[in-house]
Amino acid sequence: MSADASPPTPESTTAPSRRREESERKRRRILEAAQECLGERGYAGATVTEIARRAGVSNGLLYQFFTNKEALIAQVLEAIVRDWVRAMVPRPEESAAEALEGMFRRSVDFCRSHPLLPALLRGDPELQLTRMGAAGRDRVGPHRDLVAAILTRGIEAGEFRSDLDVASIADVICQLQSDYSGRAYRNDADFPDDPRIIDAAIAMIVSAVRD
Amino acid sequence: MSADASPPTPESTTAPSRRREESERKRRRILEAAQECLGERGYAGATVTEIARRAGVSNGLLYQFFTNKEALIAQVLEAIVRDWVRAMVPRPEESAAEALEGMFRRSVDFCRSHPLLPALLRGDPELQLTRMGAAGRDRVGPHRDLVAAILTRGIEAGEFRSDLDVASIADVICQLQSDYSGRAYRNDADFPDDPRIIDAAIAMIVSAVRD
Amino acid sequence: MSADASPPTPESTTAPSRRREESERKRRRILEAAQECLGERGYAGATVTEIARRAGVSNGLLYQFFTNKEALIAQVLEAIVRDWVRAMVPRPEESAAEALEGMFRRSVDFCRSHPLLPALLRGDPELQLTRMGAAGRDRVGPHRDLVAAILTRGIEAGEFRSDLDVASIADVICQLQSDYSGRAYRNDADFPDDPRIIDAAIAMIVSAVRD
Amino acid sequence: MSADASPPTPESTTAPSRRREESERKRRRILEAAQECLGERGYAGATVTEIARRAGVSNGLLYQFFTNKEALIAQVLEAIVRDWVRAMVPRPEESAAEALEGMFRRSVDFCRSHPLLPALLRGDPELQLTRMGAAGRDRVGPHRDLVAAILTRGIEAGEFRSDLDVASIADVICQLQSDYSGRAYRNDADFPDDPRIIDAAIAMIVSAVRD
DNA sequence: CATGAATGAGGGTTCATTCAT
DNA sequence: TATGAATGAACCCTCATTCAT
Numbered sequence: 001m002s003a004d005a006s007p008p009t010p011e012s013t014t015a016p017s018r019r020r021e022e023s024e025r026k027r028r029r030i031l032e033a034a035q036e037c038l039g040e041r042g043y044a045g046a047t048v049t050e051i052a053r054r055a056g057v058s059n060g061l062l063y064q065f066f067t068n069k070e071a072l073i074a075q076v077l078e079a080i081v082r083d084w085v086r087a088m089v090p091r092p093e094e095s096a097a098e099a100l101e102g103m104f105r106r107s108v109d110f111c112r113s114h115p116l117l118p119a120l121l122r123g124d125p126e127l128q129l130t131r132m133g134a135a136g137r138d139r140v141g142p143h144r145d146l147v148a149a150i151l152t153r154g155i156e157a158g159e160f161r162s163d164l165d166v167a168s169i170a171d172v173i174c175q176l177q178s179d180y181s182g183r184a185y186r187n188d189a190d191f192p193d194d195p196r197i198i199d200a201a202i203a204m205i206v207s208a209v210r211d
Numbered sequence: 212m213s214a215d216a217s218p219p220t221p222e223s224t225t226a227p228s229r230r231r232e233e234s235e236r237k238r239r240r241i242l243e244a245a246q247e248c249l250g251e252r253g254y255a256g257a258t259v260t261e262i263a264r265r266a267g268v269s270n271g272l273l274y275q276f277f278t279n280k281e282a283l284i285a286q287v288l289e290a291i292v293r294d295w296v297r298a299m300v301p302r303p304e305e306s307a308a309e310a311l312e313g314m315f316r317r318s319v320d321f322c323r324s325h326p327l328l329p330a331l332l333r334g335d336p337e338l339q340l341t342r343m344g345a346a347g348r349d350r351v352g353p354h355r356d357l358v359a360a361i362l363t364r365g366i367e368a369g370e371f372r373s374d375l376d377v378a379s380i381a382d383v384i385c386q387l388q389s390d391y392s393g394r395a396y397r398n399d400a401d402f403p404d405d406p407r408i409i410d411a412a413i414a415m416i417v418s419a420v421r422d
Numbered sequence: 423m424s425a426d427a428s429p430p431t432p433e434s435t436t437a438p439s440r441r442r443e444e445s446e447r448k449r450r451r452i453l454e455a456a457q458e459c460l461g462e463r464g465y466a467g468a469t470v471t472e473i474a475r476r477a478g479v480s481n482g483l484l485y486q487f488f489t490n491k492e493a494l495i496a497q498v499l500e501a502i503v504r505d506w507v508r509a510m511v512p513r514p515e516e517s518a519a520e521a522l523e524g525m526f527r528r529s530v531d532f533c534r535s536h537p538l539l540p541a542l543l544r545g546d547p548e549l550q551l552t553r554m555g556a557a558g559r560d561r562v563g564p565h566r567d568l569v570a571a572i573l574t575r576g577i578e579a580g581e582f583r584s585d586l587d588v589a590s591i592a593d594v595i596c597q598l599q600s601d602y603s604g605r606a607y608r609n610d611a612d613f614p615d616d617p618r619i620i621d622a623a624i625a626m627i628v629s630a631v632r633d
Numbered sequence: 634m635s636a637d638a639s640p641p642t643p644e645s646t647t648a649p650s651r652r653r654e655e656s657e658r659k660r661r662r663i664l665e666a667a668q669e670c671l672g673e674r675g676y677a678g679a680t681v682t683e684i685a686r687r688a689g690v691s692n693g694l695l696y697q698f699f700t701n702k703e704a705l706i707a708q709v710l711e712a713i714v715r716d717w718v719r720a721m722v723p724r725p726e727e728s729a730a731e732a733l734e735g736m737f738r739r740s741v742d743f744c745r746s747h748p749l750l751p752a753l754l755r756g757d758p759e760l761q762l763t764r765m766g767a768a769g770r771d772r773v774g775p776h777r778d779l780v781a782a783i784l785t786r787g788i789e790a791g792e793f794r795s796d797l798d799v800a801s802i803a804d805v806i807c808q809l810q811s812d813y814s815g816r817a818y819r820n821d822a823d824f825p826d827d828p829r830i831i832d833a834a835i836a837m838i839v840s841a842v843r844d
Numbered sequence: 845c846a847t848g849a850a851t852g853a854g855g856g857t858t859c860a861t862t863c864a865t
Numbered sequence: 866t867a868t869g870a871a872t873g874a875a876c877c878c879t880c881a882t883t884c885a886t
Contacts (some may be wrong), residue, residue, distance in 0.1 A: 010213070019845075044255035050883060058847045060391050060883080069881065125253035167413035174411075179386045200379035202388075203417040230865065234870065259856060269872045271858080280856065435830070439866080466677035470860060480868045491860065491862080547675035547752050562824070590833035591824070597812045597834075598805070622801035623808075630837040652886065656849065681877060691851045692880075702877065 029055040034076045039116030042126035071167050080117055084110055084186050085142045096154030101202050104177050111181040118182030144174050160209045238276045240266040245287045250327030277360045291328055295321055296353045307365030311412050316387050322392040332389040355385050385411050438569035451477040456498045461538030506532055507564045518576030523624050526599050532602040540604030566596050582631045598623050603620045660698045662688040667709045672749030713750055718775050729787030734835050737810050744814040749813030777807050791840045809834050
């Protein structure tokens with residue numbers, strides 16, 4: 001498209017890069033479509049044909065980019081965890097307490113637009129996570145590290161109690177954050193998505209760590 | 212069976228009983244196998260064939276007891292929720308705070324021997340729970356009611372702070388309880404089943420409600 | 423039943439005949455039930471379990487009387503053809519023309535209370551007649567012989583035209599009779615069961631053979 | 634494919650055509666195989682596997698073309714009725730009586746090469762035709778209309794008796810025609826396919842309507 | 845690269861048949 | 866005899882995967 005001078009020959013010199021771009025765009029579209037399907041219907045419900053349809057490509061092209069369905073799903077999971085962690089990272093200007101609250105709320109917001117993540121965080125059997133190796137494994141480690149770092153920073157800053165069992169508290173905080181992030185997109189009377197509940201959870205966290 | 216108390220009448224009550232007993236035992240084995248599979252692999256992964264294999268019966272026998280796979284799963288869910296709630300009910304001698312802690316620990320213990328429950332508690336709509344009516348719907352309501360009742364009792368007894376948002380706090384407590392119950396059976400480095408973490412969660416809860 | 427003096431011992435001397443009777447009654451009930459099911463639902467739809475249920479006996483007893491489902495169905499077919507032919511036989515006082523008309527109407531009436539027969543007469547593939555040997559084969563021969571005999575009698579009596587191709591005309595008459603007998607039990611707008619149509623068919627027959 | 638007339642354009646109209654053609658041929662083979670099976674074995678006996686086997690395709694391909702077995706059978710029925718009616722339509726030069734006879738013979742001939750039609754014409758509700766909507770319903774209406782039209786034409790032309798009960802006579806004629814068409818393909822001693830019988834049937838019809 | 849027609853293993857389910865009681 | 870629990874082959878259908886084009 002930026003090659004207005006390119007000759008009309010089919011095997012033009014600029015064509016390879018053009019093709020590459022086009023190809024990469026398709027690859028991404030497939031990953032996005034897979035993420036959507038997986039979030040809406042689970043592993044078994046996310047059929048290869050439906051994913052290809054949503055991505056606007058053919059059934060077979062999918063196997064050009066990914067070894068098989070399993071590998072595709074694994075990449076989808078890796079990608080979403082990466083995006084999620086990136087979205088949560090504390091702002092430099094936030095105090096430790098603000099960072100805890102900010103992360104919590106940003107995580108909830110992120111999940112609202114990425115229905116797959118909650119299911120992943122819950123480790124839903126429907127996702128058949130046991131099928132994939134590393135992708136399933138690493139999904140919460142970075143999150144917990146992030147929270148632990150904030151706690152340590154808060155303790156060092158005298159903002160949080162110094163006798164905290166950092167590892168354990170970090171775990172509990174992560175858990176709560178995953179839970180309420182996981183509820184953010186639901187329409188389920190049993191699991192209400194009520195701002196007051198989120199406030200209560202945050203208040204409980206802050207009161208437990210504050211000096 | 213050849214017990215000395217058995218009456219000699221030809222159409223004795225014990226004669227058909229043998230068959231019935233055997234049959235009932237198989238019915239229960241099927242339910243148990245289904246519970247296992249469902250917890251490990253989700254709805255789609257829990258195939259009728261695998262369930263039958265684990266129960267040690269034929270594929271077809273399953274349909275003698277249950278209308279279809281869906282009905283079988285629904286019965287599994289109803290049964291486990293019933294058992295779980297029964298196991299959690301507070302002891303009469305427990306104070307409100309003790310009741311909160313006791314429920315938490317009993318729920319965790321229960322899940323250790325019932326791997327399905329955590330999966331159910333996560334209650335993902337994609338787990339196909341929407342297919343079943345009441346079983347899916349009521350799965351956490353009783354739990355939340357139980358916790359709310361304890362909180363109210365604690366407030367009235369002056370044991371807990373009087374300004375608690377009972378409904379919201381109850382929700383958070385239930386959530387944590389489900390979470391850590393859900394971890395109890397896992398072999399997952401990402402979700403460690405560490406007594407110290409459970410202690411931390413309980414401490415956080417108690418500190419948040421205590422006056 | 424005629425042994426009012428029979429002792430109450432279980433293995434009484436009269437018991438064998440009693441048992442026989444009882445047994446024979448069950449056998450007949452099975453045949454009747456099978457006839458019903460077959461007429462209503464075809465071969466595949468007439469399940470062994472349903473037949474046993476209607477006959478008020480157990481699933482397994484059926485195999486005491488009949489080798490398998492196929493043999494049972496074969497006997498059902500034989501029996502109904504026998505009954506049908508018996509019902510059609512002309513009355514001694516009828517003239518040849520009256521006999522033709524009488525047979526036609528009696529056949530229609532018979533089918534009204536025996537929905538299976540029409541399906542059989544049509545040779546419906548759904549009945550899977552190819553599975554049974556003689557039963558399927560002989561189903562219309564006696565009928566045609568009956569009609570041919572009447573035609574011959576009519577010709578000899580000077581009642582019918584003497585140049586009739588008896589075999590062919592007999593075939594056509596039998597065919598029409600089967601057809602309209604076959605319609606007698608239907609609720610099908612495409613195949614109306616209208617007395618005027620039956621009158622028209624009979625009129626056509628009579629006008630074709632009468633001198 | 635290397636045909637001399639093929640244009641050199643890469644996305645030529647003939648290139649995809651090949652695949653399409655092949656595919657369409659398979660679609661037709663499936664329909665033909667289904668027609669055969671249905672005629673020979675009825676609805677339940679015509680298994681998807683057997684149809685696919687005869688068509689020389691895989692089990693699953695069938696579902697690329699047809700929603701399910703029911704839809705496939707429905708299309709088979711629609712197609713064959715359409716073809717049959719088209720084959721029967723009277724020639725313009727035929728007199729009314731000739732038209733009646735011509736239709737009769739053409740119908741018989743048609744059935745000789747289409748064994749399914751007779752089974753359909755018998756139209757047994759137990760054949761599961763009730764499952765399909767229009768295809769089952771309209772299967773004889775057009776035929777009867779055709780015959781009635783010829784009768785009316787014959788009456789108006791003074792060729793047939795003026796006191797005919799057109800509707801009833803048309804019904805009887807159609808019935809006979811279906812019957813003997815239905816015999817045309819059989820190898821069944823009970824239902825002989827004898828030219829003399831067909832002549833007798835036609836003679837009976839003509840003598841009944843002629844003035 | 846890209847297509848989508850084609851495959852076939854495996855899913856849930858039904859039902860004729862057997863056999864311990 | 867009579868039962869009905871139990872079996873397993875066979876049904877219809879879905880979908881991940883391949884391959885000729």
